[in-house]
Amino acid sequence: MMIAPSILNANNLNLKKDIDEAVAAGISRFHIDIMDGHFVPNLSFGPQLVSDFKREFPSIKSEIHFMSDHPDDLVPAFVKAGADSVELHYEAMSEAKLNYWLDYLADHHVAGALVLNPDTPVKVIKPFLGKIKQVLVMTVHPGFGGQKFIAESANRIKEIREIAGSELPIEVDGGINDQTIKLAKDAGANVFVVGSYLYEAADFASQMQKLERIMAS
Numbered sequence: 001m002m003i004a005p006s007i008l009n010a011n012n013l014n015l016k017k018d019i020d021e022a023v024a025a026g027i028s029r030f031h032i033d034i035m036d037g038h039f040v041p042n043l044s045f046g047p048q049l050v051s052d053f054k055r056e057f058p059s060i061k062s063e064i065h066f067m068s069d070h071p072d073d074l075v076p077a078f079v080k081a082g083a084d085s086v087e088l089h090y091e092a093m094s095e096a097k098l099n100y101w102l103d104y105l106a107d108h109h110v111a112g113a114l115v116l117n118p119d120t121p122v123k124v125i126k127p128f129l130g131k132i133k134q135v136l137v138m139t140v141h142p143g144f145g146g147q148k149f150i151a152e153s154a155n156r157i158k159e160i161r162e163i164a165g166s167e168l169p170i171e172v173d174g175g176i177n178d179q180t181i182k183l184a185k186d187a188g189a190n191v192f193v194v195g196s197y198l199y200e201a202a203d204f205a206s207q208m209q210k211l212e213r214i215m216a217s
Ligand code: DX5
Pocket: 006, 008, 009, 031, 033, 065, 140, 141, 142, 143, 144, 145, 146, 147, 173, 174, 175, 176, 193, 194, 195, 196, 197
């Protein structure tokens, strides 16, 4: 089980300090939210952030949550920038395109994952199970940090765990805090994206420890 902090709600003018703090607290993977202003109504980071991140923190993994319906130029750009994994939304492209880009990622030794929005039927993951290294279950509608965990998500996680078997990592993203992490974990999730709960806390490390205690319980 692990926590992947989302830097979306970190201070953009202080990112190095905010990432250092997380690494000092034991984080080994970051969740980087890429928003294109089209697939979701917000804009965030581009490939340069990822290449800067990999230069400064070569041993820390970068997980790209790709919230865009323009994979053709952007997926290769993030791969070139050094992404360790790229998570593609089911809703953002055709199944043929998803297959194409998941194969592309595998050919480039980048872990591919499939992301499902809260309204997308969970059974759509079935044809992709042989190709993906992780499923990302959105527990809010994507676009912004600081939203409330959608309660129905726990059932969706359970269903996905049943479909996917025990080995595939299930990650959750949106509204994870000291209450909802337990709901997600009990439903079968094992990777937890945490944004505002960590980055709006006075003390990142002690907030992390709180979550780690719940994960271990
Ligand atoms: C939402 C993003 C999330 C978000 C998580 O679209 O995908 O990764 O930053 O932030 P919190 O934990 O504040 O919901």
